[in-house]
Amino acid sequence: MKVLVCMSVVPDTTTKIAFTENNTQFNKEGVQFIINPYDELAITRGLELAEANSGSVTVVHVGPAENEASIRKALSMGVNEAIRIDAPAHDAQYVAEQIAAIAQGYDLILTGRESIDYNGGAVCGLLGALLNIPSVNVVTEINYQDGTFSFTRDIDGGREMLSCKAPVVASAQKDLCEPRIPNMRGIMAARTKPLQVLAPQDTQIASAYTAYESPAAKSGVKLIDADNAGQLIDILRNELKVI
Amino acid sequence: MSVIVFAEIDNQQFKKSSLEAISYGKKVAQTLGLSCIALSLESLSDIDSLGQYGADRVISLANNAAFTSDSIANQISEACKSLNAQVVVISNSYTGKSLAPRIAVSLDASLATNVISLPDTAAGFKVKRGVFSGKAFAYTDLTKSVKVLALTPNTFDIDASGSSVSAETLTIAASTSAITINNSDKEIGKVPLTEAEIVVSAGRGMKGPENWNMVEELADLMGAATACSKPVSDMGWRPHAEHVGQTGITIKPNLYVAIGISGAIQHLAGVSSSKTIVAINKDPEAPFFKAADYGIVGDAFEVIPQLIAALKN
Ligand SMILES: Cc1cc2nc3c(=O)[nH]c(=O)nc-3n(C[C@H](O)[C@H](O)[C@H](O)COP(=O)(O)OP(=O)(O)OC[C@H]3O[C@@H](n4cnc5c(N)ncnc54)[C@H](O)[C@@H]3O)c2cc1C
Ligand SMILES: Nc1ncnc2c1ncn2[C@@H]1O[C@H](COP(=O)(O)O)[C@@H](O)[C@H]1O
Secondary structure (H helix, E strand, C coil): EEEEEEEEEEEECCCCCCCECCEEEEEECCHHHHHHHHHHHHHHHHHHHHHHHHEEEEEEEECCHHHHHHHHHHHHHCCEEEEEEECCCHHHHHHHHHHCCCCCCCCEEEECCCCCCCCCCCCCHHHHHHHCCCCEEEEEEEEEEECCCEEEECCCCCEEEEEECCEEEECCCCCCCCCCCCCCHHHHHHHHCEEECCCCCCCCCCCEEEECCCCCCCCCCEEEEEHHHHHHHHHHHHCCCCC | CCEECCCCCCCCCCHHHHHHHHHHHHHHHHHCCCCEEEEEEECCHHHHHHHHHHHCEEEEEEECCCCCCHHHHHHHHHHHCCCCEEEEEEEEHHHHHHHHHHHHHHCCCCEEEEEECEEEEECEEEEEEEEEEEEEEEEEECCCCCCCEECCCCCCCCCCCCCCCCEEEEECCCCCEEEEEEEECCCCCCHHHCCEEEEEEEEEHCCCCHHHHHHHHHHHHHHHHHEEEEEEHCCCCCHHHHHCCCCCCCCCEEEEEEEECCCHHHHHHCCCCCCCEEEEEEECCCHHHHCEEEEEEHHHHHHHHHHHHHHHH
């Protein structure tokens, strides 16, 4: 079984998000970058499936050389080889088109449910359509038998069990597995594993970020006495009319 | 040319988020001088009423095959092509997010998800979208001639001042699906968290899963959906579908009540766009109070019963 995992590199979750250049650029200064948490799940489940079916896992990342530390981390988790497409991740459509160009020949392609920076949740469906294969979003379970993958996925208000033949692309949701932590041997091995750098394809750009904005700060909390907590209900009902 | 809005159905009803999308679609259509068409996969008995929310035409698709993302996306894309869609509007539900990217590829369109503004068409086609899991917003200019927009629920008002129109039927060749649905389980009548107008959420301060009865009772009385912090779902006290925050679901209800949740940056990321935030915590220094509109410094086990009593009153 050949598995391809798409990996994005995102600011650590504790990052205070700020912008520079008159709010047109994300301020990377002092920011720690990590593998997108959902992509860690995709990598881990991809490894488990490949190990059980004498397969291999490739990770692909669209981004600059400075993200190679995160790619090495994926390799140290057990991934066999990596591809970096040397271009800024312009938007989800650009990323999907770049990945589609190298995604032939895999049985299973995995993405995260969404990247925690741009939150598009789009790459899985985009890849499915570009490769003309089925896509299954937000999966919490993936199993494989005799050329068929079965999935459990979150749907609005519940879940759904479905199956389809390879090749298929799916996006990883929490509960899929526990992320694998690299061990010393994995870290040593990762240093010499293949990391191929490819030039991007020419594609038509679909969107451009022009500016960013931070949420408005709250004006200050109004405290209600705990011994008279029922007053909150009165405010919600009669002043704010939200309940 | 037209603005096409996909009207999603849940439990034999058009979803509220789809009505929001239709009213939004109408405004976009007016700005661009186009007509707004609501598209449905089924002809529900009240389908004509979609006109009230802004649809100039209402169309139900005949012949739709399996309810799987690949086949539905094909059906909608074919309909969009035959109706000469300029803008396609979908709600940002799990269903919407599974369809929107595939439709965008079929139509060679620009795609934006988590959309929270009307387009600014003064120069180009700019929309505002939520990014960094609620920690920021971004303006993006969609440069292809066709656009697919997935709207964040609870963001746009429903305008029901239009009038009913009689629905038409459009026949699209059935498309096959590579996916087989084996089973599904769904809580009937339960509002998905992302679309709930009121959310009652609780954290580790509730001490254990056995104490959620009072949280649920409070939520029921308020007509709220329930949510929780990450550790609460990690420990299996609550299902992962309730986990909100940077690595969970991002929500935007009118009212968010956080009980026994400290207010870590990753949690706040997912909920800070809520219109009104109430924090209940026994620690006056809890960071949540800085992000809240109303706060009660007190023990949840004493505060919740008072709230329940006041609601029953
Ligand atoms: C990579 C990463 C991603 C993360 N993503 C998320 C995410 O998406 N969502 C998320 O929620 N967290 C996330 N976290 C975890 C986050 O950092 C916090 O640890 C978590 O939100 C804390 O949950 P909590 O507030 O329920 O628990 P705690 O931090 O333990 O807080 C419990 C609170 O309850 C109060 N309390 C205790 N007893 C009572 C009582 N009787 N009455 C009233 N109040 C009481 C305490 O004062 C305290 O403030 C993430 C962390 C990491 C590292
Ligand atoms: N720059 C990137 N390189 C490789 N994969 C990516 C990149 N950006 C996003 N992805 C993948 O697409 C998923 C969803 O991203 P998004 O559509 O941006 O929310 C991520 O979880 C990754 O699996």
